[in-house]
Amino acid sequence: MGSLTSSSAVAGDPCFIVGRAPVPFSDSPPTHYTLKIESFSLLKNWPDGFESEEFKAGGYEWKLVLYPNGNKEKNVKDHISVCLKMAGADLLQPGWEVFVDFRLFLLDQNKGIYLVLKDENINKMCFHAAMLDASFDRVIPLEAFTDPSNGYLVGDTCVFGAEVFVCKERRRGKEECITLNARLTFKHPWRIEKFSKLKYEWIESKPFNAVGMKWKLVLYPKGRFGGKGNYVALYLALVDPKSLSPGSKILTEVTCRIINHEGHGDHFVRKGKHLFSTSGSF
Template identity: 55%
Template sequence: MQSIVSLDPMADLNLEKDVSGVLRSFSDSPPTHYTVEIQFFPLLTEKYSENGYESKEFEAGGYKWKLVFHPNGNKKKNVKDHISLYLVIAGADSLDSSWEVYADFRLFLLDQNEGNYLVFEDALTKKKCFHGAMRSAGFDKLIPLEDFTDVSNGFLVDDTCVFGAEVFVCKERRRRKGECLARMKIASVCIHVWKVEKFSSLGAKFCYSEPFTAGDHNWKIKLYPDGCGEGKGSHLSLFLELASPITLPPGSELFVEYRFRILDQIRHQHHEPSSGKAWFRDGTSLGSRRFIGQESFRLVENGFLKNDACMVEAEVTVHGISKVL
């Protein structure tokens, strides 16, 4: 158990909360989880002046951590004339991106003259939240270099210093999930005409139209000449699908209005047997298993099949998108 002792021996270090937000105290107990002893501090300042020194990994609270030490201050944050020290959660890439880890941690610096430790804590919040966007926490200005290198303070003796850390995981939780339904500022409408030639040679298998674009996404028409499902053998089946490459973000859905038409090539009129509105996601199809009956489709006077070709039209309107947060 950590015990707090008198602050008088080093009152000149200004142990009260300062502008850097660091709360300092003394403890006669060593850090619970990890210590780093550096026996060649001057060499460290030369080699790790830019990126800092990373310790080996250590485990605390079921997670792996490491310390990152900047002997001349964190240059990336324009810190000068101070020691910078941080606690970093290690192996974060292997963690589920939706998890957050709340930890209460303290960093330690050994006073080799007195045999106790100067303890550093965040003066503003005891619990820090580590997650994908914030994998480290600590102190840009842990202690001024002038105080650190002053032999009378006992932090650096014979080029040797000792840092440490203790980390207590308070809780972990899965970050809330959510979604955002966004309406297109201008609904995107596309009419694509597909001339299906050599219809009699298509057989019973399905075929695709060439890709076309609607609402910044790639689409294609899927035709079953002999039908599918409950339309098998009696109808043509027609569907709308996303085409490769898939441009829909993972977990997202599009609110789509669609209309399928087939052209009467004798009177140049459209027959519209299928339409609808639906949420569309990757891997699904919109359309009809009974787009048009085989008997009506093949009747010469209807004009749908002429010279062994038919004209299929898809009108696609993208009204909005649902995105995962």
């Protein structure tokens, strides 16, 4: 992974240094991509970095990977880390190289301007098969980022952006808004009669409402994929994923229980996390 490292700054200090040059500010939003995150605090326990949707710039597809507590693989702590990742590189011709001028943006919501980060020591980043990403390991100290007076995290909302220039080509990208609602607990029982006589590959529960959306449970009595024939598979799914607004996502923490009705022994419990989007996967 390529690394673009900015030096530390203290809360309230408006000047950040990347390489040896002061970081500029911009009144204009980023050209190619904007990522707005609401309820940022709910991402604190995200394990491996949060990946954005893909966006296009310079004829290629990219993603931003956000590490709310720093990239642990780089031993970064107490800082925000952000990585630019090339998507769909497996479709490119062998021996390809792409030279990129990457700029990262962070909105100061108090002043309505963007902090613009780039590495002045590297004119162009070279992406190739052995290097598919480049990172700002220490974008900003968490102490400075979470201080509302600095404007970067206000009302638990922040805005990042990216500009990726390839061969000086410019094109307008898309925007994405991620809303993570405060944790809401909802329980839904599903009683299945005559389980051993089920003949269908899968069955669905009746739709039920939770957090303003319609959901359903999907059961594969004989399992699915690698567990087929050996396990029971149970999923939570959105009834109508297309009803979500474009680019929106719902982060869920799901606990599935198979109840022991005989009154002795433990219930069978499995837990997991999933981001639901318009793709409708579960």
